[in-house]
Amino acid sequence: MLTLERLRADHADAVLAFERENRAYFARTVPDRGDAYFTPAGFAERHRALLEEQHARVCHFHVLLEDDVLIGRVNLMDAADGSAELGYRIGEPAAGRGVATAAVAQMCRLAAAEYGLRSLTAKTTLDNPASMKVLTHNGFTPVGDTTLNGRPGLRYVRRELAAALPQAPGNDGYRPIVQFRA
Numbered sequence: 001m002l003t004l005e006r007l008r009a010d011h012a013d014a015v016l017a018f019e020r021e022n023r024a025y026f027a028r029t030v031p032d033r034g035d036a037y038f039t040p041a042g043f044a045e046r047h048r049a050l051l052e053e054q055h056a057r058v059c060h061f062h063v064l065l066e067d068d069v070l071i072g073r074v075n076l077m078d079a080a081d082g083s084a085e086l087g088y089r090i091g092e093p094a095a096g097r098g099v100a101t102a103a104v105a106q107m108c109r110l111a112a113a114e115y116g117l118r119s120l121t122a123k124t125t126l127d128n129p130a131s132m133k134v135l136t137h138n139g140f141t142p143v144g145d146t147t148l149n150g151r152p153g154l155r156y157v158r159r160e161l162a163a164a165l166p167q168a169p170g171n172d173g174y175r176p177i178v179q180f181r182a
Contacts, residue, residue, distance in 0.1 A: 002099065003179045004074060004106055007054060007061035012047045014070040015063065016040075018091060025092040029128040031149035060115055064090070064103050072099065074107045082118040084111065088134075100134045108138055112161035119161060125153040 005011075019026075020038055036042040053059040058079060064072035072090040086107065090100045111117040122140055124131040125148050132154065140156035147153060 001067065001179065002102060003065045004062045004103065004110070005065060007050060007063060009047070009051060011063050011070070012044065015047065015073070016043045018070045018073075019043075022089070022091045025095075026089055029125060029131070030089070031151075060084070060110075062107070064099070066094065066099075072103060074103045076107070076111055076115065076117070076120070079115065079117065082116070084115070084117055084120055086111075086120045086122040095130070100130070101137050104134055104138045108158065108161055117161055119157060119159045122156045122158075123148060123153055124156070125151045127151065 007015075016038070019033070023032070023038065026032070037046060050059070050061050054061050058077075060076040060079065062074045063070050064074055070091075071094040072088065074088040075086070076084040077087060078085055086104065088100060088104060088107070090103070108120065111120055120140070122135055123146050124135065135156045135158075138158065140158040142154045143157050144155045145152065146155045
């Protein structure tokens with residue numbers, strides 16, 4: 001079972017282990033977080049800062065668990081005026097199984113239903129076709145070019161989040177692949 005949980009203080013050890021285990025894998029397609037991030041002190045400071053941003057409702061951070069093991073992160077950053085930027089990272093062992101597509105779909109539903117957002121933006125590099133596929137499968141459309149850490153990329157947007165929400169479970173056969181636990 002896949003579960004999205006809001007980031008909490010007690011997730012810190014699992015998040016740091018996840019980031020360390022997948023650092024080289026992520027660095028192939030997204031900008032590296034830098035050595036300071038991976039030190040116990042640097043990570044603890046960053047984790048506290050994320051929780052403060054979440055408490056202020058500026059951002060909404062989530063961990064993705066599979067049978068209580070952290071396999072990914074899915075976040076909404078800089079929420080303002082009904083919009084936020086979507087970001088996600090799925091660890092290498094879970095890649096290629098549709099996990100990112102399912103997690104982003106659930107996050108789109110949460111963005112509308114839990115956080116009152118109407119649209120989401122996202123960015124990915126051109127050398128990350130898997131991420132481009134996840135976004136397009138979830139109703140995002142490319143809206144322009146961008147550069148991420150010196151690498152060419154695309155900006156995406158998904159509007160009308162609430163219009164795409166399914167009816168209540170049981171009314172249309174919808175059963176989420178990813179559950180949400182607050």
